[in-house]
Amino acid sequence: MTPDLSRYNKSAADVVKQSIVGIALGEYLIGLIGVLLAHAAQSSDVITIVMGTSGILGTIVLITATIKINDFNLYAPSLAIVNIFDSLFGKQVNRTVVTIVIGIVGTLLSIMGILGQFQGFLSLLGIALPPVGGILVAEYFLVKRYKKGF
Template sequence: MIVLKIEHCPLSRVPQDQRLSLLCVAVVHMGMLTALDQFMLGAVLGNSMTLIDAFIAVFIGSLIFGVVTFGLGFAGMREGLSGSLLARWCGFGRIGSVLIGFIVAVSLLGWFGIQNAIFAKSLNFASGNKLGFGWAAAISGTLLTTLVAFGFKALRFTARIAVPLFILLVAYISTIVLSGKAGQPLHEVINLPHSGETLSMSAGITIVVGGAIVASLMTPDLTRYTKSGKHVFGITLLTIIAGEFVINGLAILIAKALNTADVVTIMSQAAGGAGLLVVVFSTLRVNDLNLYSSSLGIINAVEGIAGKKLRYPPTTVVIGVLGTVLSILGILNKLSK
């Protein structure tokens, strides 16, 4: 039944009798910020700001993110519509929503390809370079596309596995580093100066907000399945606590303890094989949402331009294959540079 919900609602309201519990949606939404890119962001702050300044930047940035995310999420819950459809009916009109949906879809498609390349490199490394990057990228892209084609049920399935494991792995790395086994103990880290190029407070806040704003834009795609404004508030709060305060906060401390913002160095020094698992689960968690929201954006854009209503599963497969091919060819890595 849940599989059918997504396929039947890409261009319509989610009925009240098909709404889900707070926890079901929250664990998926939390996955957007409990990810490697959020860990990288925290590492940059920790290596470029004092500890107090870094946490102030995270706090202020989280407030801004929270206000924007709750507002968009509440609209998605109230109307039961995805972000691109909200744009159509809330002032941008058909053409405006087509442009917004297309831009977001292309952006997320690009990120899908880039994240798939990261996943493929990890998979190839785990195989002892026996697979080769091309085959590894094809396998990871195909696996993820197949999962996401099943809709919200697949998002919930991967979230229930990947989100807790990612948090546990980061906690494990933090315990090793902050206990002094792979870095400096916590009581020494608190007073350490930063070693990287200094970031101003405004720059730090901008990095925090900029690193999470795409999650805000994707929020209506998920909160349209929630039952009330209280649920949206709870989802937003849980995501901020898990992503901004826990993941970001630990990354800030670890970066200071190891005196680096290089995540690869952090993972290799602190956790070895566990670090590889962090990369795998993080990429899996973020990329399914990239593909999901990209598919919704394309469906809205095509319907707005041609009046043709595409079905969700085939659209997801086509977009997933395209992103996988681009990552294999290395085109997206060149664009990201």
């Protein structure tokens, strides 16, 4: 979970509810609506679909929603990095500076063409992350060693 959303997950049931609602609504229902709109507009281009169904207002909503999502995608890692420095090194780092630095680095990487390496990166994540997730789930639900220190 992102550092910002984790404060709402007080129990395992909260995590399950949030995951089910997020997947059911966010993935399946919204995805289905997108597919139906693409068929209606006879296009796979998002801007064509939005312009054809909701005009300039829909395009403005799409652009501002993309900006908001990008802001959140920048905010959550910034919090994580600040927390890492605080937890591992005992050093307080300014969140604003970290956010600006990460934003600049991300912009520079996109200018340099990092998108061309994205498929390989996703393959690496697909290989590396599931075992880590399995270990975290097993620790949380089965082993529960983390509770012994409290």
